[in-house]
Amino acid sequence: MAQKPSINMSEAEQQRLLDWWNATEKGVLVVRRLVSLITELRLHPESSRADGMILFYRAASEVSYGYAGMRGCIRRAFSNEYSEFLQNNIVRCHSFARRFSVDTKVLLERVAKQINGANALLIVERIRETLRENDAILTEIERKANAFFGQDTFQSLQSNLMNSITLPFSQ
Amino acid sequence: MKMDSNQWNGYLTAIEAALEKGMAAKEVACSITTGFRVIPSLRNAPGLNPYHASVADVGYGFDAVRGTIERFRNGEAIPLVKEMLVFDLDTLRISEKQLSPNFDLVAKESTSATFYLIEQSRYLNQQIAENINEAIRYGKALLGPEWNVILKRVQNIQSIPRL
Numbered sequence: 308m309a310q311k312p313s314i315n316m317s318e319a320e321q322q323r324l325l326d327w328w329n330a331t332e333k334g335v336l337v338v339r340r341l342v343s344l345i346t347e348l349r350l351h352p353e354s355s356r357a358d359g360m361i362l363f364y365r366a367a368s369e370v371s372y373g374y375a376g377m378r379g380c381i382r383r384a385f386s387n388e389y390s391e392f393l394q395n396n397i398v399r400c401h402s403f404a405r406r407f408s409v410d411t412k413v414l415l416e417r418v419a420k421q422i423n424g425a426n427a428l429l430i431v432e433r434i435r436e437t438l439r440e441n442d443a444i445l446t447e448i449e450r451k452a453n454a455f456f457g458q459d460t461f462q463s464l465q466s467n468l469m470n471s472i473t474l475p476f477s478q
Numbered sequence: 479m480k481m482d483s484n485q486w487n488g489y490l491t492a493i494e495a496a497l498e499k500g501m502a503a504k505e506v507a508c509s510i511t512t513g514f515r516v517i518p519s520l521r522n523a524p525g526l527n528p529y530h531a532s533v534a535d536v537g538y539g540f541d542a543v544r545g546t547i548e549r550f551r552n553g554e555a556i557p558l559v560k561e562m563l564v565f566d567l568d569t570l571r572i573s574e575k576q577l578s579p580n581f582d583l584v585a586k587e588s589t590s591a592t593f594y595l596i597e598q599s600r601y602l603n604q605q606i607a608e609n610i611n612e613a614i615r616y617g618k619a620l621l622g623p624e625w626n627v628i629l630k631r632v633q634n635i636q637s638i639p640r641l
Contacts (some may be wrong), residue, residue, distance in 0.1 A: 342542040343541075375511045
């Protein structure tokens with residue numbers, strides 16, 4: 308199944324995929340700042356022992372993973388590996404980034420509750436801002452994905468993904 | 479021994495370059511690992527979850543080190559900058575060592591149809607390991623004997639259990 312024949316992309320499709328790639332470039336810069344700030348918070352004596360910290364940075368690592376995975380898929384698509392398999396793959400990576408961004412935001416607020424020190428709270432506020440930037444970029448990426456696949460295909464790929472991670476009806 | 483800012487910059491650039499070289503490998507490794515989740519023989523393979531977690535940790539480390547260097551270059555005053563660099567670089571070393579044992583468990587479930595994805599992952603992981611080791615060498619050169627002193631301190635944070 309992994310070696311199904313590759314699909315040829317038209318020039319217009321290649322351009323739209325390049326637009327998607329360019330949007331991830333912005334995302335990568337934001338994610339780098341995000342995880343650097345998170346490392347700072349993990350090390351800071353005012354916050355390092357806060358409840359929720361471990362799950363918080365794990366969630367952020369999956370956001371980074373989601374972007375990296377999308378970019379890896381785009382790289383592979385441009386080196387003649389574009390296939391139905393890869394289509395599912397890239398949608399899955401995008402959904403990773405989206406879903407773990409939600410977890411990261413929820414967990415940040417849990418972590419923030421435990422912090423009183425002014426310096427660590429300043430880092431928390433910067434992480435909040437960075438997560439807002441990240442959300443905006445993921446929305447932009449969704450638009451690029453929609454343009455690349457076409458709305459119907461994008462929706463059906465997304466619903467395939469949801470089905471693949473849901474308990475099926477019993478027979 | 480004090481290092482002037484030119485030397486600092488030179489080493490930071492070298493660390494960035496080493497991680498930049500590994501970035502494409504890391505991205506393709508993440509893409510392939512996600513693909514394992516839909517391949518029937520691999521999606522529930524023992525080792526896949528911890529392997530995925532280590533791949534994500536490596537991604538976090540790459541991004542964190544580069545993010546810290548970018549913040550530093552933008553003129554931000556980061557009081558813990560050295561601790562952050564040592565912490566993330568040394569944690570990369572640990573995460574990288576965790577890649578292959580779990581990956582080998584996953585690879586046991588591989589079939590001929592997935593052979594090339596397994597082989598490609600193995601190759602990419604080797605490349606990632608080399609780039610991490612290179613970045614750490616420059617990090618150690620940047621900080622000299624201070625590296626070990628800082629490492630001893632950040633080990634308190636490294637020893638916090640994780641998932």
